[in-house]
Amino acid sequence: MSTLTDGADTARREQLPSRKARPRTGLREGRAAWVLALPFVLLFLVFTVWPVLQSLFMSVTDTRAQDLRTPLAVDFVGLENYARALTDENFLRAARNTAYFVVVGVPLTLTLALAAAVALDRGITRFRSAFRLGFYTPVVTSIVAVAVVWQFLLQREFGLINTVLGWVGITGPNWLGDPDWSMPALIMMAAWRNFGTGMIIFLAGLQAVPWALHEAAAIDGANAWQRFRHITLPLMKPTILFVSVTTMIGYLQFFEEPFVMTNGGPLDSTVSMSLYTYRQFGFGNYAYAASLSYLIFVVVALVTALQFRALREKG
Amino acid sequence: MNAKNPGKWWLYVLLSLAVVVVAAPFVWMVLGSFKTTAELRQSPPTWLPETATLDNYTQLFSRLDFGTYFFNSTVVAVVVTAGNLLFCSMLGYALAMLEFRGKRALFGLVMGTLLIPGVVTFVPLFVLVANAGLIDTLPGLMLPFLAAPFGVFLMRQFILGLPRDLLDAGRVDGAGELRIFAKIILPLCGPALATLGILTFLGSWNNFLWPLVVAQTEDTYTLPVALALYSKGQNATNYGLLLAGATVVVIPVLMVFLAFQRRVIEGIATTGIK
Numbered sequence: 387m388s389t390l391t392d393g394a395d396t397a398r399r400e401q402l403p404s405r406k407a408r409p410r411t412g413l414r415e416g417r418a419a420w421v422l423a424l425p426f427v428l429l430f431l432v433f434t435v436w437p438v439l440q441s442l443f444m445s446v447t448d449t450r451a452q453d454l455r456t457p458l459a460v461d462f463v464g465l466e467n468y469a470r471a472l473t474d475e476n477f478l479r480a481a482r483n484t485a486y487f488v489v490v491g492v493p494l495t496l497t498l499a500l501a502a503a504v505a506l507d508r509g510i511t512r513f514r515s516a517f518r519l520g521f522y523t524p525v526v527t528s529i530v531a532v533a534v535v536w537q538f539l540l541q542r543e544f545g546l547i548n549t550v551l552g553w554v555g556i557t558g559p560n561w562l563g564d565p566d567w568s569m570p571a572l573i574m575m576a577a578w579r580n581f582g583t584g585m586i587i588f589l590a591g592l593q594a595v596p597w598a599l600h601e602a603a604a605i606d607g608a609n610a611w612q613r614f615r616h617i618t619l620p621l622m623k624p625t626i627l628f629v630s631v632t633t634m635i636g637y638l639q640f641f642e643e644p645f646v647m648t649n650g651g652p653l654d655s656t657v658s659m660s661l662y663t664y665r666q667f668g669f670g671n672y673a674y675a676a677s678l679s680y681l682i683f684v685v686v687a688l689v690t691a692l693q694f695r696a697l698r699e700k701g
Numbered sequence: 702m703n704a705k706n707p708g709k710w711w712l713y714v715l716l717s718l719a720v721v722v723v724a725a726p727f728v729w730m731v732l733g734s735f736k737t738t739a740e741l742r743q744s745p746p747t748w749l750p751e752t753a754t755l756d757n758y759t760q761l762f763s764r765l766d767f768g769t770y771f772f773n774s775t776v777v778a779v780v781v782t783a784g785n786l787l788f789c790s791m792l793g794y795a796l797a798m799l800e801f802r803g804k805r806a807l808f809g810l811v812m813g814t815l816l817i818p819g820v821v822t823f824v825p826l827f828v829l830v831a832n833a834g835l836i837d838t839l840p841g842l843m844l845p846f847l848a849a850p851f852g853v854f855l856m857r858q859f860i861l862g863l864p865r866d867l868l869d870a871g872r873v874d875g876a877g878e879l880r881i882f883a884k885i886i887l888p889l890c891g892p893a894l895a896t897l898g899i900l901t902f903l904g905s906w907n908n909f910l911w912p913l914v915v916a917q918t919e920d921t922y923t924l925p926v927a928l929a930l931y932s933k934g935q936n937a938t939n940y941g942l943l944l945a946g947a948t949v950v951v952i953p954v955l956m957v958f959l960a961f962q963r964r965v966i967e968g969i970a971t972t973g974i975k
Contacts, residue, residue, distance in 0.1 A: 520724060531928060534946070
């Protein structure tokens with residue numbers, strides 16, 4: 387601590403000529419700033435920075451649960467864990483399941499969010515905040531509780547969803563018991579729970595779309611869809627990018643839904659990358675779990691970068 | 702569209718239907734928590750309980766120990782919230798208004814970790830907490846979450862919007878730097894603190910993966926952990942009990958959310974992070 391402030395003080399003194407008439411402020415200021423920063427910085431170093439680095443280290447060793455008390459007595463194995471992951475049929479299955487969840491779930495969630503936001507922003511003038519509140523509410527509830535409830539809603543015989551489908555003459559599938567329908571069921575629930583966040587951000591973004599442009603286009607004979615397509619969408623691009631990135635980051639890590647509702651089944655159709663990593667951790671394969679978690683991180687980073695690029699190029 | 706034209710009627714109908722669909726699972730959950738398991742297995746399902754019973758709730762708090770889980774969830778959420786309010790506003794203020802060596806690097810480091818998935822840190826965190834003897838304790842549940850980067854971002858953004866003259870006025874009056882923070886800046890941060898507080902509380906209350914690995918006996922279970930484990934264990938077919946459990950997890954935070962909803966929604970709209 388003292389070395390940090392001393393260093394800051396020295397630097398401050400050197401800069402003094404440029405700061406007029408307040409000879410002692412800089413010195414005091416630097417010290418006070420570090421005093422204020424210190425509690426956060428200490429917790430952050432111990433519980434975030436150190437584990438991030440330790441995880442990377444662990445992933446190139448053969449650490450297992452029994453090595454818990456002697457973390458430095460483990461052997462270095464290079465990229466063996468990563469190589470193992472890329473040939474682990476079960477992990478690849480989990481990666482494909484996660485890709486399915488993301489590729490279908492993210493566009494579905496974004497479409498619902500954008501539709502709700504546009505309807506609330508332009509379509510109506512009354513009860514706007516009540517609708518907004520209603521759509522946002524599922525976001526703040528526990529995924530575990532929601533998953534427990536949806537497990538019942540999705541029951542084949544006495545579930546609410548199949549009952550409603552029955553009213554219009556559709557025989558609903560055995561959602562969570564059929565490997566073809568288990569993932570669609572989880573995606574449906576995720577979209578239901580999460581579209582509210584996107585809707586709120588889209589509503590904020592829509593404030594930036596000038597209404598005069600819409601009016602001018604309407605005078606020129608553009609219909610509502612054309613105006614949405616050629617005015618709203620291009621102007622909303624940064625917001626859409628932001629929401630798709632954050633939604634995708636969340637969906638790439640989905641865990642609670644299969645943990646509670648399907649336990650990864652049936653026939654491993656809903657094992658996600660996070661769930662598989664958690665299981666490896668549970669088996670005591672700490673090094674392998676750490677390498678899997680880094681692979682998830684790499685996927686998150688790559689997908690984010692790609693998405694930024696794709697949206698920039700299209701424009 | 703102007704104020705005299707309230708919009709298309711069919712859009713109101715459509716949006717109302719959508720709200721019904723969004724709310725239906727919660728309504729069904731609460732109503733179901735007063736039903737017997739036999740009634741919950743009926744086809745077609747009933748909406749209102751035929752014979753309303755409080756039996757599920759009695760079981761939850763007598764046969765099972767949901768009182769303890771509720772207490773654990775509350776204590777963890779309150780302490781985590783208090784920690785973030787204090788530590789994030791301190792650092793947020795330093796980053797927004799003070800000049801110090803290493804400022805840019807520190808801000809970059811903290812923001813850089815926003816993208817890192819929680820699953821990346823949890824194996825070494827578990828080892829760390831285990832070596833400290835904190836597995837299966839409430840401090841073990843709280844410590845890793847006391848200082849979250851998101852809070853620093855939110856507080857810094859808010860404090861950047863406050864006039865810098867406040868700082869100079871305080872200094873002219875001879876107030877120390879820490880005093881300026883505590884007596885001048887912090888009282889003006891009410892809206893940001895409210896947003897951060899409520900979002901942190903909700904996040905902690907709903908947190909699952911970390912409590913799942915750290916809470917290993919019923920004494921330290923939080924509500925989501927208890928609910929998830931009971932939904933897989935011998936109570937898995939006791940539908941009424943599980944719905945009552947879900948209600949106990951969801952309804953308190955729903956009340957908190959409804960009380961502060963404006964703050965939450967503004968927070969999401971300005972920071973974009975839930």
